[in-house]
Amino acid sequence: MVLTSDISSNALLINPDGSTQTCGLGGFLSAMRAAVGVYIARRAIKIIFDEYIHIPIEGIWDLNKEYFKIENREELVVHLYQNFDKSVIGPLCAKLAEAAEKGNRLAQYLFREAGEDLGTMAAALVPKIQPGTLKSNTLNIVGSVGRICRCLKKDFVRVFKRPPYTLRYQFTPS
Template identity: 40%
Template sequence: MKYFGGVEGGATHSRLVICDEQGSAVALTSGLGTNHWMVGIPEVARRISDMVERAKEEAGIEQDVRLTSLGLSLSGCEQEATNRELEKEMHNAFPDISESYIVCSDTMGSVFTASPIGGMVVISGTGSNALLRNPDGSTYTCGGWGHFMGDEGSAFHIAHRAMKIVFDDIDNLEKSRYPIDRVWELIKLHFNVDTRFDLLPHCYAKFDKPFYASLCKKIAHAADQDDALSMSLFNEAGRCIARSIAALTPKVQTELVKTGDLSVVCVGSVWHSWHLLKEGFEHEMHKHDIPFDLKLVTITKSMAYGACYLAADAIDHQLPRNYLDNFDVMYHYRTKEKTTNGLGSSSSSNGCQSIPSVESIAVQA
């Protein structure tokens, strides 16, 4: 019996699946984050080895039985040089794990969980990233540069924008369009602080990106209770996400949109608040002339399956799979009505910090 594995690796946590020759999962397990920029390549390899060992034990597979292939679809794996370094580390440090590897970004695993020919994926979780994979193998990205250079539309970006708006308002540097009281109380509660000075260790010496980003969940709850500033932050995030999609659409090959739709795989916890993102998303998409509709889908299985498929395909093994079991359609953006109404002109923007008017928020509330 041959076994095939796949790992979905994020900054905060990871998941692993092992499938048999019929494509059925025989083991599923989870582990710590596997972004090598955060913990280093040797530690990533150790964490992957730990997950595989636990999964083998769960499936009743002897530890000395190597997987036929193992796909590693990990956050931070966008460069071929470091990907090859991780593969080498796995072979050298843990020779009993797998016979072959394929290492790629976490976005790639998402695409191939939903389609065998490619597509687009937009990750909006702790961080953010967008990737297009065409049927000919060409790939294009927008974002994915981390919190220092980007992460627009992510949980971190929403949390950081909230804190920046509060700081600037209290400093009288730039007054917020909306009352800051609710968000400021949430910030103090989340970080267990009383003053802005108490926050500085969390921004520098004790910076913990996943914890910092998790403030977003509290902001989402406040937005659901009609707090105007919180609502505006998600509206802004929706616009940012739309811009990343629009940036990649000129590179889409015809084969991907033969049905008239481009499937966009939506990954990450921020998408759970789609009802808060939707207005900003639609408002921004109306500014761009896109010649096909967008079908936003959510993965119903771990992206580890996509990584498993990729690794099996890389060694020309036809692992059975049913893609329709792997996703649900969340939203359909149709461009026909927008185009016939003359709203299809493109526009440009220098960032994602535009916030809707008070009237717009009032209507939502």
């Protein structure tokens, strides 16, 4: 089983008989999800506007102002909608990961949410594994998510852990 996140967030299972199963529509197909890093960065930006989760946004707002070289929310709209570019938005995720590791509650919330989503996608495929083929007990997680795995891993594992499987997780940056 492989989780990808560079083009879109998707879980892919390839069984020995060649049958495949997927979970998670690619962001490019559904317009709902994109690469994990882009998704996390967009959520951070959107929360700045919504302020609906009652977690202070100050650190993340400051991070966005510095990253995009802006002063107000109106200037941020251009990056989120009018000139949206994954290659510009996505790298913000690395800055958010640093903030999460330094204890920023909003950044931690964003990574917790993303880790849970990825864990849920992977767990949905476990019952589709052909009986008797789960020998290596390894789930490979590749792509951008590999770079930010320290922030995602705990919640991914918490959601994904499903008896009777005891799996190792191999996070591999692309």
